[in-house]
Amino acid sequence: MPNKRIVQTAGAPGAIGPYSQGVAAGGFLFISGQVPLDPVSGQAVEEGIEPQVERVLQNLKAILAAAGADLRSVVKTTVYLTDLKDFPRMNDVYSRYFVVEPPARATVQVAALPRGVRVEIDATAVL
DSSP, rough: OEEEEEETTTOOOSSSSSSSSSEEEEEEEEEEOOSOTTTTTOOOOOOOHHHHHHHHHHHHHHHHHHTHHHHHHHHEEEESSGGGHHHHHHHHHHHHOOSSOEEEEEEESSSOGGGGOOOOEEEEEEE
């Protein structure tokens, strides 16, 4: 049996499917894609792209903290946008969270995301 640990926190929304918020294995933390759901209400942030990116990054921070890590531990993210026209505004918010030595990143446009949100971000961090 592989040595892995499931990471869960009430500081981020619970999984809306058969997956874990995060899995620690092999010295890494793999964080499932986070969408802009408020962890208390479970509702999607409905404002523009900036508040949605803020909420997603707050959710990522909560999962990182539950694993004993922080944003400086992140080595790779993938950003999924429903409209690449949101890229500059997403990037403005993202850059406030990853100021020094930002992680590697890919950004792609997708046809749709759960609950009609505009952004999803997953991450891999070192532990």
